[in-house]
Amino acid sequence: MDGAARSRDQWADELVRVSAEYEGRPGDIARGRELARRFLARVRSAQGRPVPDRAVDLVQLVVSExxxxxxxxxxxxxxxxxELAEDRVEVTVWDSDPVLPVAGAPDAxxxxxxxLxxxxxxxxxxxVHREPVGKRMRAAVTLADDMSGRAVGHAS
Structure with a gap:
């Protein structure tokens, strides 16, 4: 019985979290976008959660960047x-470079x-947080749209 409970818990975790390692090879960015698309498709089908196409596009964009x-x-x-967290998807990317990224001043x-x-x-x-090795960047993409079609919590 204990094994069945762990199995169910593990399945539940797989429905709300996914992880993949990349080596910096050609095609990794496309594979990252595909990981995001498949993850959100699973959230839609297995959990019956509404995931607007806009959210799928934004999560893929964030993973890609x-x-x-x-x-x-x-x-x-x-x-x-x-990771699915309440009304949003948390996108976390770890890499081995300890230098923290800085957004440039707007320049058309x-x-x-x-x-960034x-x-x-x-x-x-x-x-962004520096880690003992490298850094970890975390971005939250909201899943819900308000009635006007704008993303709830969307930064202006």
């Missing part, structure tokens, strides 16, 4: 964790390097 930074600037592996003439600005604009919250 944070994983791109990890692949571009951090030597070695990176880890993506996705700058080509590239807007990823994008993440901060579309997320409910964003934080």
């Amino acid at each position: 944070l994983l791109t930074n990890a692949c571009k600037y951090a030597p070695g592996p990176s880890v993506v964790d996705l 003439g700058r080509i590239g390097r807007h990823g 600005e994008i993440v901060m604009a579309v997320c409910q919250s964003f934080e």
Whole structure:
């Protein structure tokens, strides 16, 4: 009986959390976006939770931008964790580079390097913490839309 209870608990965890490791190889960013898409499809079907297409797009965008930074600037592996938490998805990316990212000042003439600005604009919250090895970036993407179609908690 104890084994059955653990099995159910493990299944419940798999429905609200997923993790994947990447090595900085070509295709990792696309694989990260696919991880997010499959995770939210599971949330929709297995839990019957409403997940607007907008939220699926935003979570994939956030995973893509944070994983791109990890692949571009951090030597070695990176880890993506996705977790369903109440009304939002927590996207966490760990990489081996201890240097904390800094969003650049707005500059319409700058080509590239807007990823962190994008993440901060579309997320409910964003934080970065230095770890004993590397850093951990966490962004929260809200799942609910208000009646006007705007994201609840969306940063302006």
